[in-house]
Amino acid sequence: MGLFDRSDFDRLLSALPGVTLVDQWDARVAKVGGKVFCLLSDHDPLRLVFKCGEGSFDILTALGGVSQAAHFAKRQWVAVQQDAPLSHDDLIAYVGRSHGLIAAGLTRKLRTELGIT
Template identity: 60%
Template sequence: MDLFQQVDFDRFVTDLAGVILVDQWESHVAKVGDKVFTLLHRGDEGTNICLKCTEESFEILTALDGIGQARYFAKRKWVSITDKAPLSPDELVHYVKRSYDLVAEGLTRKLRSELGIVPLA
C-alpha cells in the first residue's frame, strides 16, 4: 500500500471507524469526530502526509531527512512526511494509525461510541 497515492490513502483512512474525508487547505484531509488526524498534500515540491505524533516520535521523525515540522501544526507535535522520507510503507501506515488513535483519544467517550470506535486500551 502506498499512502502517498490518493486511492490507497482514501481506502486506508476510510477503513478506520468514524472517518470522513474532506478537501481543505489544498489537501485531502482525514478527520475523526470532526478533528483532523492526517492529510495528504500534493504540491509543486512533491507529495507529503501530515500527521500528529507523540513527543518522542516527533523528536525521532524530525531528525530524519524528508520529515519536518508540519506548518501550522508543529506546536501540537505534527510532522510533515515527504515521499522522499526513509520510512517503509508499513512504518507510514503505523504512524497514520497512531495519529488516528491520538486524536480519537481526545474525543468524548460518547462520541467515540457513536462513531463505532472500539474502546481504547
Template identity: 55%
Template sequence: MNLFDRADFDAFVTGLAGVTLVDQWESHVAKVGDKVFTLLHRGDEGANICIKVTEESFEILTSLEGIGQAPYFAKRKWVSITDKASLPAEELVHYVKRSYDLVAEGLTRKLKNELGIVPLA
C-alpha cells in the same frame, strides 16, 4: 500500500471507524469526530502527509531526512512526511494509525460510541 497515492490513502483511512474525508487547505484531509488526524497534500514538488505524533516520535521522526515540523500546525507534535522521506511504507501506515488513535483518544466517550470507536485495551 502507498499512502502518497490518493486511492490508497482513502482506502486506508476510511477503513478506520468514524473517519470522514474533506478537501480543504489545498489538501485531502481525514478527520475523526470532526478533528483532523492526517492530511495528504500534493504539490509541484511532490506529496506530503501530515500527522500528529507523540513527543518521543516527534524527536525520532524529525531527525530523518524528508520529515519536519508540519507547517501551519501551531503545536509541535505534528510532522510533515514527504514522499522522498527515508521512512518505510509500513512505518508510515503505523504512524498514520497512531495519529488516528491519538486524536480519537481525545473524543468524548459518547462520540466514540456514536462513531463505533472501540476503546484501546
C-alpha cells in the same frame, strides 16, 4: 504507491473507525469526529502530515524528508515527504497512531457513536 497516492490514502484511512475524508487546504484531509488526524498535500512535493507523540516527533524530525508541519500550531505534527526513509508499514503505523491520539480526545459518547473502542 501507498499513502502518497490519493486513492490508496482514501482506501487505507477510510478503513479506520469514524473517519471522514474531505478536500480542504489544498489537501485531502482525514478526520475523526470532525478533527484532523492526517492530510495528504495536493501539490509537489507531496507531503503526508500527521500527529505523533513527543518521542516519535523527535525521532521522525531527525530523519531527512521529515519536518515539523507548517501551519499546525502545536508541536508533534510532522510533515513527511515521499522520499523520507520510512516504509509503507511504518507510515501506516504512524497514521494509525495519529488516529488514536486524536480519537482519544473525543468525548466518550462520540467515540461510542463512531464505533471507536
